[in-house]
Amino acid sequence: MDFGLTDEQQLLLESLDELLERECPESYIADLDLHHKPPTTFRKAMHEAGFGSLGFPEEYGGTPVDAVTLVLLATRVARQGFNNGYGLELLQAMDIIEFGNEEQKAEVLGLLANGEVPFALGFTEPGAGSDNSAMTTTAVHHDGMVTFNGTKTLITNALQSKYLLLMAKNPGVEDPRKAISMYLVPMDAPGVTTNQLDKILWHISDSCEIFLDDVTLPESCLVGVKGNGFKQLMRNFEMERLVIASQCLGLAECAFEDAAEYAAQRVQFGKPIGQFQLIQQKLTDMAIKIENMRNFVFKTAWMLDQGVPLKSQGALCKRYCAMAAFEVADEAMQIFGGVGVTVGTRVSRLWRDIRGHRFGGGTDEIMVHIAGRQIVKDHS
Amino acid sequence: MNTTQSWIVVADDAAATGLVGAARTLGTEVVAVVAGRREVADALATAADRVLWLGEPGEAPVEAFAPAVAALVAQAAPRAVVGATTPSGRALLGAVGAALQAPVLSGIGTVELSGDQVVVTRSVLGGVSEHRTGVEGTAVLAVDAGAAVSGTPAAAVEEVAGEALAGARVTEVRPRERAGVNLGAARTVVAVGRGLKAREDVALLTELAGAFGGELACSRPLAEGVDWLPKERYIGISGQHIAPELYVAVGISGQLQHMVGVREAGVIVAVNSDKNAPVFSQCDYGVVGDLYQVVPALTAALKGGA
Amino acid sequence: MKIVVAYKWAPNPQDADVRPDGTVDLSRAKAAVSEYDPVAFELARRLADATAGEVIGLSVGAASIDTPLARKAALSRGLDRLVLVADDALADADGTRLAAVLAAAVRAIGDVDVVLAGDSSIDVAAGQVPLTLAGELGWLGLASVSRVEAADGGLVVERDLPGGTTVLAVAGPVVLAATADAVVPKVAGMKDILAAAKKPTEVLALDGLDVPAPGATLTTLSTAKPGGGDRQATVIDGADPAAAAAQLVGALRQAGAL
Incomplete structure (x- = not known):
């Protein structure tokens, strides 16, 4: 089994290192976090260097890339201490590249090139999250137009985005799996209003409630096939879980490094606290968890590349990495002691941001729901 | 080899006390070969025993005389040739090294004669190690130029024939707006690095340097990455090497490439928000904190005599 | 315009293990294209694009400078092709010897108009080799070059010197060493890295080159940790x-x- 990198992966990581050093020092990330600003200049630089279109088909200016490479890059950006800095926006764009019309593709790719977030995903509702059958936002088609009504909530990046990739239900269709369609709705369309939610983590991304009141648009805002919305969205779920797991890995590595260096320097009772076995046990268990996460993430990516059916693998990986990463961050904070909760100590930000991954992209519990059903089914 | 002579090669710059000093140690007769203006040759006549001058350069860059300088040196085959670490000085030394097929030694600490052999201490691999090296053959040395030579002329200036390489001419010189700063002479130097967030915040450090009665310097990124401070104020392996009595590094992480430039400082103080920054293992006093709070407090403490 | 970029494949001494006696173990320091050389690659690419020219990467050193990774690392930085002299006889070569081999390779490449180089190498950091190379070639060598453009069949070269900015018109062949901040080099993207594998590399045998014998030798008498x-x-x-x-x-x- 080869755990080494290819020359290409190594060079790509070196390029990324250079770009991170230039465009994304800790002071930049801390500033974004403090002022709740999106990483526009970093995204733009990533796009100019070709990282913003990895995985896109060549005819759209992209370079095809395997999942292992993508995961390496997402992990590396996260290891900078940078949450949601790279990867997820690529996946979202792929929905449009795969299912959008030419006009939608051109618009979305153009926005990406400028370092902007093309759209926010409008999926979660006050009464419906992973249970999509409870979705109440409606899309009524009439005379070449479509009218939306409903409320979405906890929509990430809504204020930064020009569009909302809206999931809405045709009230005339009974079967929930055939009722949902995908639409690209301009955030400035009449009838769209937002309410920003204050939160304690993920400050570089805003989170909003979005209200749709008789928002009426030409039917050309439909993305892909009417009634296939959920199926289209599901296409990238496995990759999304994997990218989230990679971010958890990278952020946990960052927290671990900070904690280990701190333990080596912080002197109490006449010696560095890293000399005490209670601290050493923490560091050891953290290292084991990171190694497990790394193996889990890269094995899963390898399976995707080999075309091995993932079945429950993606959900298992996401659940494990989100939980283990938070355990690592929590212990890192413990090693820092009171200093760890002060603003300006990186570990406090990592602790907050990793916590969000225990529900973002599907809660720990939903991962049990997905994996558990699959496991029982496989053994029935 | 001529074991009584050591030569210095001068690239249109009277700052040559460093060259003359090293050459005096290595030979009983110091011969200067000067590419550049007559006034530079006249200045060297106050310090060297013989001065060979290649004539007015006109529009030719001083580097165009490198082959002519090298030919004179090669013919004499002295025990040592000393030049400056400046860009032009290195061009002359490069031609000399090529003419003699001899290595050009840099990072020179001490220079001595051991019997007939030139022995130098030099810092190698970017400063991680110091070697004591003996040279078999002509020793070609790049040293810090030092200050301008002056005094009473001791030697006559001999004009010698030396063709410049054709094809290059200086068409414009835009002098710097500000006069150069002599960090090497400052007792206290306050340097700032990437911890600084905006150009206008340089003022905070100017004030701190003033409160210390010292000069302001910077690490490489501030002089070359963002251009917030002029290059003459940049400390580091390829910038200035200084040895002030007090060096205060603010918002500087302490990479080897920077710290090698202040290794000889008396007392080193570091201010950095990252308690894991390497600078904290290379300083005498380290303040872990936000420079935007610590620097004004420090300025106030110095001014208030607290 | 035929442009050679002389670059170094070298480890960062920051990653070296320095023993208490001052001897240095570089085995754990990973080699890479030396820190400031990408600036020269970028200047060369822009100059070549402006003159419909060619950019040839050139590096000389121990056999370890020629690995698939080392080739691709250079070739992904805007080069058209690569020329290497990789021989363990050059493992501990001093700067003048490296410059002599570089010069022989430049002569072997033939009809070169400009040699570009970075400010200084990450390991030796003296900024001397490009100028010694100029001496070996008998060409003009200019360091501290902050800008270079083609004009009237020659070059306009701007230099950042202690006395100010100096502009030169240069007609003949020339060796230019760039300042570290002359341009911000593009990082190699996936497309560049994939294309690098397809670009040609020529390996010149050291024995086949006309390199003069060393005229002086160095003996390390002692080492110390600073x-x-x-x-x-x-x-x-x-x-x-x-x-x-x-x-x-x-x-x-x-x-x-x-």
């Missing part, structure tokens, strides 16, 4: 800036540093 690393490092918590400042000023007064 001093200055054993400072006392009294750490003051800056959480209360005024108290920290007072404590520091007091300590400096006591130490006689003020």
